[in-house]
């Protein structure tokens with residue numbers, strides 16, 4: 338709670354006072370005067386902490402919009418989300434979570450990441466297999482097994498706040514186990530770099546597959562879509578709270594030796610948001626614009642259904658063999674989707690009727706009208722069954738014709 342009751346008109350701490358009292362005009366006035374949104378008192382409590390614990394939703398929105406750090410920690414290690422949860426301000430919790438807010442002392446507190454001695458992996462013998470926005474990916478040997486080592490750029494890992502959030506995300510990832518989720522193995526210890534290991538998927542990403550093969554047939558698309566939907570359904574049904582991927586793209590879907598698809602890198606885009614707030618610029622974000630839900634582009638609050646929107650675009654792309662409007666600027670595409678309700682074409686010769694209906698539901702402008710992954714799985718299973726029945730019938734008819 339705010340301690341200084343009498344705050345002079347000229348004191349910069351007036352921002353804290355106004356925030357705790359829900360005085361929006363006062364907060365605006367202070368920010369316009371040039372008071373920094375992350376100003377903190379001697380307990381390292383910021384305006385966002387105070388507004389969150391007092392339930393001042395509008396002030397929380399305003400401060401975040403003006404660049405307040407969603408995960409600033411006070412002297413006791415509490416974030417604004419810790420405060421909002423303590424006082425059961427549900428609406429504020431949702432806003433903070435949507436902006437990547439974490440609660441290190443409450444629901445999000447968990448076991449630290451499983452650590453692997455850096456001497457167990459010889460990075461000098463690593464083979465480069467890819468590069469993403471966070472750093473490079475190498476194929477390495479760990480305990481006799483080929484695994485993927487993800488290195489995080491030092492420009493990201495050297496920021497202590499970002500590093501803490503990264504390790505939190507990894508600690509959450511290590512608890513997940515599902516056949517359609519890439520398995521996290523551990524983080525390397527005693528190295529000045531941030532490197533973590535995951536299982537290695539030898540066929541690369543869905544993006545690579547589409548580049549190699551082009552258009553996929555209905556049976557393959559439905560089987561791949563089911564793999565992705567099952568992995569995503571597991572994340573969305575995570576307890577106590579769903580895990581939102583936030584960056585579901587063909588690059589974040591990998592294929593194993595048996596041909597099964599697995600989802601990777603969920604939640605890590607929170608770090609990209611964190612970086613935006615603290616002034617870092619991530620590369621590669623443009624790639625994600627192609628799959629971005631309208632509400633994310635418009636910077637509105639959002640939920641699990643943003644992943645359903647991205648999923649629909651991935652399924653669309655599998656039938657087409659690559660993204661539509663490849664030459665168009667991805668940000669422009671996202672803009673048109675958000676403000677003009679534009680969607681990719683659904684040619685009847687490429688997209689069977691039940692798929693067209695499913696895609697239209699999944700990329701609906703209104704997030705509440707989109708189905709859940711559980712519902713999508715049921716629809717895809719029906720499509721798969723009908724397709725297999727038709728195929729069986731076809732085989733039977735041609736066998737009868739021959740005999």
Ligand SMILES: Nc1ncnc2c1ncn2[C@@H]1O[C@H](COP(=O)(O)OP(=O)(O)OP(=O)(O)O)[C@@H](O)[C@H]1O
Pocket residue numbers: 466467468469470471472473474485519535536537538539541542544545584588589591602621622
């Ligand atoms: N576990 C893995 N096994 C095999 N290949 C991988 C693995 N992880 C990543 N890759 C390869 O490395 C590439 C880059 O991966 P990474 O996840 O860093 O970046 P990205 O998904 O392309 O972009 P972003 O970081 O913006 O999500 C992938 O497209 C894939 O080809």
